[in-house]
Amino acid sequence: MTGALAREPELGAAEYKAIAGILHDAARITLGEGKVTLVQSRLGRRLRQRGLSGFRDYLRLVQEDPDERSTMVAALTTNHTHFFRESHHFDHFRSDVLPELKARAGRRPLRLWSAGCSSGEEVYTLAMCLLGESRGAAKWALEGDVRLLATDISPPVVAATRQGFYPEAATKAVPPIYRDLWMEEVEGGLQMTADVRGLVSARELNLFGEWPIRRRFDVIFCRNVMIYFDDRAKAELERRLVDQLQPGGTLYIGHSERLVGEAQTLVRPCGHTIYRKAGDLP
Ligand SMILES: C[S@@+](CC[C@H](N)C(=O)[O-])C[C@H]1O[C@@H](n2cnc3c(N)ncnc32)[C@H](O)[C@@H]1O
Incomplete structure (x- = not known):
């Protein structure tokens, strides 16, 4: 695979805003500024699994398919925890x-x-x-x-x-x-x-x-x-x-x-x- 093909798909400002909106509507989670790289890497994996090359196609899928929407929301949650925390x-x-x-x-x-x-x-x-x-x-x-x-x-x-x-x-x-x-x-x-x-x-x-x-x-x-x-x-x-x-x-x-x-x-x-x-x- 060439370097260009191995790179994460680009996440443009409009797609980032749309993803943040879906996450807020679904789970009330607010994605702050500066989370583009995090979203890109967590969802980039998902795009590859679904055989998609860009976030625009992924958003279309998420809008049409409630199961994919749930998968996306889960992928964007932060699950850090440990035994006897606090x-x-x-x-x-x-x-x-x-x-x-x-x-x-x-x-x-x-x-x-x-x-x-x-x-x-x-x-x-x-x-x-x-x-x-x-x-x-x-x-x-x-x-x-x-x-x-x-x-x-x-x-x-x-x-x-x-x-x-x-x-x-x-x-x-x-x-x-x-x-x-x-x-x-x-x-x-x-x-x-x-x-x-x-x-x-x-x-x-x-x-x-x-x-x-x-x-x-x-x-x-x-x-x-x-x-x-x-x-x-x-x-x-x-x-x-x-x-x-x-x-x-x-x-x-x-x-x-x-x-x-x-x-x-x-x-x-x-x-x-x-x-x-x-x-x-x-
Ligand atoms: C950082 S973990 C905290 C885990 C544990 N309570 C602790 O303190 O170690 C936050 C958890 O909240 C869940 N979460 C976030 N938004 C949620 C929502 N709207 N409904 C249910 N769970 C949610 C996430 O999936 C994640 O697993």
């Missing part, structure tokens, strides 16, 4: 929230949500903290009505969450006691044990679409997701998240995020980027 949240969960949940176990269902879960490290960190340091002590959760929901707009990362497989290097931050109990060695890495995976339901969900969710949550983690949205979208999402929390439920957001809208009046801060909804947990 570990102070998990310390707070273990010390302040978990005892309250345990006190309610057996009396009513307990529900936790990782909204914008990426490849699952967040929800499995939460699950391991919930289960703790011995199988015996985890019985209340493993045998009780306890579920963790993990959702993301990107189908490949939802599939990865469901699989719960991680290369060894990705599990370095997991304390050995949790690794020994809740992960098992498989070819090429570690997989969450079947009972931990069994606690987690991984689903595709656009946070700006319908939420086919019946119950309220005791805990919601929505971290490092809102950074991609403008203030209007943030305010709308925060309000919906708080509405979906039980009274007394806890919301964790990312380290560089803050509540910007009405939701601020419905919660009180109880730690760095940790908020508790007014009222007492039922």
Whole structure:
């Protein structure tokens, strides 16, 4: 192949603007300035897979084909995550929230949500903290009505969450006691044990679409997701998240995020980027 043929297809300003518009309409993600190279390389791969030589043809395809539109949106999401990310949240969960949940176990269902879960490290960190340091002590959760929901707009990362497989290097931050109990060695890495995976339901969900969710949550983690949205979208999402929390439920957001809208009046801060909804947990 000649050098000229190997180059990424050119992404002109008009096509970039159209792609940014589709991404905003679909997921409310705002593509800032200077993301041309990122878009070009992430979608360039897709153009090649579809046998297309230019972005104009790709845009035509995206406009005609909703599946390709979803693929494009997923390709443009940023899925960076890791186990025990912002570990102070998990310390707070273990010390302040978990005892309250345990006190309610057996009396009513307990529900936790990782909204914008990426490849699952967040929800499995939460699950391991919930289960703790011995199988015996985890019985209340493993045998009780306890579920963790993990959702993301990107189908490949939802599939990865469901699989719960991680290369060894990705599990370095997991304390050995949790690794020994809740992960098992498989070819090429570690997989969450079947009972931990069994606690987690991984689903595709656009946070700006319908939420086919019946119950309220005791805990919601929505971290490092809102950074991609403008203030209007943030305010709308925060309000919906708080509405979906039980009274007394806890919301964790990312380290560089803050509540910007009405939701601020419905919660009180109880730690760095940790908020508790007014009222007492039922
Ligand atoms: C940077 S990751 C954060 C993962 C994890 N919460 C953490 O803090 O490590 C952001 C995730 O939000 C998801 N996301 C972005 N916009 C979304 C939307 N409108 N609906 C659902 N998920 C979305 C992306 O696909 C991505 O996996």
